[in-house]
Amino acid sequence: MDWLGLHFVTELVGSEQVVIDCRHNPLLVLLAYVVACTAGFAVLDMTERVSHAENPASQRIWRWVGACCLAGGIWAMHFISMLAFQAPIEIHYEMPITLISLLIALIASLLAMNTLSHAHLRFWQYLQASVWMGLGISIMHYVGMAAMRSNATAYYQPTLFGLSIVIAIGASLAALLLSRYLRNGSGISHQLLKFTASMLLGAGIVSMHFTGMWSLTLVLPTGDLAPLPADNNPMQLGLTVAVITLLIIGSSISAALADKKLQHKEHDLRRVNTLLSQLDQARVSLQQVAHYDALTNLLNRRGFNQIFAEKLIEKSTHGGKLAVLFLDIDHFKRINDSLGHDAGDELLKVLACHIKSTTRSHDDVVARFGGDEFCILISLHEHDEARHMAQRIMQKMKEPIELSGRRMVMTTSIGISVFPDDGKTCEELLKNADLALYQSKGSGRNGLHFFSPNLKTKATLELQLEEELRNALRDETGLMLYYQPILDMKSGRVTKLEALVRWQHPVHGLLVPDRFIGIAEANGLIAELDNWVLRKACEDLSELSRHGCDELKIAVNCSALNLAREELTDEIESALRTAGVAPQRLELEVTENVLMDDIANTLVLLRQIRALGVSLSIDDFGTGYSSLAYLQRLPLNTLKIDRSFIQDIPKSTQDMEIVQAIIGMAHTLHLQVVTEGVETEQQYEFLNHYGCDFVQGHLLSRPVPFRELRPVLNEINQRKHHSPTALNLLSVARGTDELTSRDLFPDSPDHYASASVAQPVR
Incomplete structure (x- = not known):
C-alpha cells in the first residue's frame, strides 16, 4: 500500500528480496539526543524571553529566534540520527527535499512559538496546537526520510508509523505545557526544573524519530548488495552538524541570557528612577508638611522662621526695617467649647483668609503658629505702616461670619515689634512681639500695642520672681x-x-x-x-x-x-x-x-x-x-x-x-x-x-x-x-x-x- 509516496506493508513475502539488517551508531544517537535536549531548553528559554519582553518588536524577534532554534535542533537531531543509521548499502540524500524538511520543521516551530506567545490559553487550544506541531514534526521526519536514495526500497509498518506520530503529538503537547508552566520563575530550582524538562522533551523528540526508524524496513533484490565506499565517514559529519547546531543554539541562549540581564538592569534603572521620583515627591511633601500649616495652608512656625532669617540678613546688609505682628484671636476657646473643634477649624480658615487679604501678597509673610495664633512679617519705612496694617486686620476681623447657623463677630489682639529697634534676631523680635501681645490682652483685648523696653523689664522680673x-x-x-x-x-x-x-x-x-x-x-x-x-x-x-x-x-x-x-x-x-x-x-x-x-x-x-x-x-x-x-x-x-x-x-x-x-x-x-x-x-x-x-x-x-x-x-x-x-x-x-x-x-x-x-x- 502506498500513501504520499510511502510504502506500507504488514508482511514481506518472496525469496527474491533481501531484508537489510540495519543498525545505529550509539555515539551519534547520544549526540542526537544532546542536540534535541538543547533545542528543548532553547524553546523553554525563548518562551520565557517572549513572555518577559515588553516591546512587541522584541517579542517578534525572540519568537523567531526560538522557532529557528527549535527547527534547527529537531532537524539537526533528525540529520544526525540518520547519519547514525548504518546499512550495508550506499545511501545518499537529495538536498532539495532535505531543505524542504527543514522548512517544514521551521513552520511547525513557528506554530509552537506563536502558541506560547499567548499568556492564557485553554487546554483544548494547547491540544489543538500540539496536534498540528506533531503532524509538522512527523511530516518533517518522513519528508527527510523520503530524501534518502539507495538501491533498497523502504517499507513502513503502519502501526509503528502511527505510533511515531502520536509520540510527536505527545512530545509537542508536553513542550507547550511545560513552557507555559516554566515561563515565569527564577533561582536555581527553576533552572534545574528547566533542565529536567529539556531532557524529557529531548527524549520525546528522539523517541518519535527512532519509532519512525523502527517502522522502517529496507528491502533489496537478491544480487544487488554492493560493498560500501571506503571514504564514508558519518561520525565526522555528524559531529560537525552537532557542533554547528549547538553553537547556534548556545549563542541564542547566551543572547537571551544577556537580554534578560539587560532587561533586569533596565527594570532596576526604572525602579531607581521611580524611587528617585518618589523621593522627590516625598521631599516636596515633607517640605510642605514641615513648612506649611495643614489647616490654613499658611506657613507654620518653622517655615516662617526660615523666611524671617533670610529677610533679616537682607535688611542687615542693605538696610531697612521689618515689623513682626503677633495676633491672637480673642476668646477663641469659647468657639471650640460651644460649637466643637470642627467649627473652630472652619473659623480659623475664614480668619486666615481675612488676615491674608489685608496684607500685601508680594512682600508680606503670613503664618499660623498653632491654635489661634498668627504672625505677620512686613517690610516698612515708618512705624505707622505697621499700625495701619494692624488696624486693617482688626477692622477686617469685625466682619460678621456665618458659622454653624450662627452669625458671629471675632476680634483680635495684636502685639508689634520692629527690627532693628526692638531686636536683631528672630527669637528676640518674636519674644518682644509676644510681650506686646500680652500687654494688648491685658488691656482689654481687641487692641494693638508696640513693644516697649519696660515690657521686657517686667517680663524679666516676672521670670525672676517665678524662680524665687x-x-x-x-x-x-x-x-x-x-x-x-x-x-x-x-x-x-x-x-x-x-x-x-x-x-x-x-x-x-x-x-x-x-x-x-x-x-x-x-x-x-x-x-x-x-x-x-x-x-x-x-x-x-x-x-x-x-x-x-x-x-x-x-x-x-x-x-x-x-x-x-x-x-x-x-x-x-x-x-x-x-x-x-x-x-x-x-x-x-x-x-x-x-x-x-x-x-x-x-x-x-x-x-x-x-x-x-x-x-x-x-x-x-x-x-x-x-x-x-x-x-x-x-x-x-x-x-x-x-x-x-x-x-x-x-x-x-x-x-x-x-x-x-x-x-x-x-x-x-x-x-x-x-x-x-x-x-x-x-x-x-x-x-x-x-x-x-x-x-x-x-x-x-x-x-x-x-x-x-x-x-x-x-x-x-x-x-x-x-x-x-x-x-x-x-x-x-x-x-x-x-x-x-x-x-x-x-x-x-x-x-x-x-x-x-x-x-x-x-
Whole structure:
C-alpha cells in the first residue's frame, strides 16, 4: 500500500528480496539526543524571553529566534540520527527535499512559538496546537526520510508509523505545557526544573524519530548488495552538524541570557528612577508638611522662621526695617467649647483668609503658629505702616461670619515689634512681639500695642520672681501669713481670722498676693502655695488654742485652679490632723465665679469638704454671676459681701439698697453674712442696723503678722461696748500700714489682683 509516496506493508513475502539488517551508531544517537535536549531548553528559554519582553518588536524577534532554534535542533537531531543509521548499502540524500524538511520543521516551530506567545490559553487550544506541531514534526521526519536514495526500497509498518506520530503529538503537547508552566520563575530550582524538562522533551523528540526508524524496513533484490565506499565517514559529519547546531543554539541562549540581564538592569534603572521620583515627591511633601500649616495652608512656625532669617540678613546688609505682628484671636476657646473643634477649624480658615487679604501678597509673610495664633512679617519705612496694617486686620476681623447657623463677630489682639529697634534676631523680635501681645490682652483685648523696653523689664522680673517663689516654697523661707480679725457683731468679739499670705522678698520687700499669685497660677505653683497656706494657718490656729483662743476660727482662701483638684479634700484633712485642729474651726473661702464655672464638679468637691466638718464661704459675692437656683444647692455656711459695695456707703443709696438686699437674701438661705472693707463708723452702723453678722476691715485692724495678733485681739475684745471711732483710732495707733503691689510696681496689670489665694484688704 502506498500513501504520499510511502510504502506500507504488514508482511514481506518472496525469496527474491533481501531484508537489510540495519543498525545505529550509539555515539551519534547520544549526540542526537544532546542536540534535541538543547533545542528543548532553547524553546523553554525563548518562551520565557517572549513572555518577559515588553516591546512587541522584541517579542517578534525572540519568537523567531526560538522557532529557528527549535527547527534547527529537531532537524539537526533528525540529520544526525540518520547519519547514525548504518546499512550495508550506499545511501545518499537529495538536498532539495532535505531543505524542504527543514522548512517544514521551521513552520511547525513557528506554530509552537506563536502558541506560547499567548499568556492564557485553554487546554483544548494547547491540544489543538500540539496536534498540528506533531503532524509538522512527523511530516518533517518522513519528508527527510523520503530524501534518502539507495538501491533498497523502504517499507513502513503502519502501526509503528502511527505510533511515531502520536509520540510527536505527545512530545509537542508536553513542550507547550511545560513552557507555559516554566515561563515565569527564577533561582536555581527553576533552572534545574528547566533542565529536567529539556531532557524529557529531548527524549520525546528522539523517541518519535527512532519509532519512525523502527517502522522502517529496507528491502533489496537478491544480487544487488554492493560493498560500501571506503571514504564514508558519518561520525565526522555528524559531529560537525552537532557542533554547528549547538553553537547556534548556545549563542541564542547566551543572547537571551544577556537580554534578560539587560532587561533586569533596565527594570532596576526604572525602579531607581521611580524611587528617585518618589523621593522627590516625598521631599516636596515633607517640605510642605514641615513648612506649611495643614489647616490654613499658611506657613507654620518653622517655615516662617526660615523666611524671617533670610529677610533679616537682607535688611542687615542693605538696610531697612521689618515689623513682626503677633495676633491672637480673642476668646477663641469659647468657639471650640460651644460649637466643637470642627467649627473652630472652619473659623480659623475664614480668619486666615481675612488676615491674608489685608496684607500685601508680594512682600508680606503670613503664618499660623498653632491654635489661634498668627504672625505677620512686613517690610516698612515708618512705624505707622505697621499700625495701619494692624488696624486693617482688626477692622477686617469685625466682619460678621456665618458659622454653624450662627452669625458671629471675632476680634483680635495684636502685639508689634520692629527690627532693628526692638531686636536683631528672630527669637528676640518674636519674644518682644509676644510681650506686646500680652500687654494688648491685658488691656482689654481687641487692641494693638508696640513693644516697649519696660515690657521686657517686667517680663524679666516676672521670670525672676517665678524662680524665687519656687525656691521660697521649696525652702519654706520668706512666705508668711498675716491675719485680719473678723468681728462678730452680736457678741462684740473677734471670732474669726482671715489668713492672708505675704512674701517677704529679699529685694522688693513685703509683697502682697496681687504681685505673686498670678505668677503661681501661671506656672503650676498655686496648688503648692495653697497647701502651704492651709498647713501654716492650721499650725497657727493650734498655737492660738494653746494660749486660750479655743473658739477662734480661721478663714483660708482657695484659688480657682486649686478648687478643681480632687486631692484638695485629702490635703485639708491632712493639715487638720497634723495640727490637731477640729474641722469646725476651719473655713474655706472660694470666689463666686469659681463656683459657677463648673457647678456639677464643684458641688461634688464642696460636699466632700463639708463632710469633713469644714465650713464653706463664698467670697467676693456680688462681683460674679451667681444664680440663686444654684446658690441654694451649694453646701455654704457664709456669704462674704465684696468691699466694692461698702466703700461708697453712705454716699451711694444704690449700694446701700444692694447690701441690704444681699443680707436679707443670705438670711433667707440660712447663711451668715460677712462684710469686708469696713473702714468708717457710718458703714459699721449701717451694717449693724440691717443685721450683718460679721464685719472685717481697717476699722477693726489692718492685717497683722502672727506675732502681733494676740495683743490686737485682746485690745479689741476688752471693749464691751465698741465705739467704731475707738476701733478706728486703735487701728491707726497700731501703725500696721503695709505697701501694696501698686506702690511697688505702678505698671503692674490689674488682672493680677483678680486671682489670689487671699485677697488683701485695702
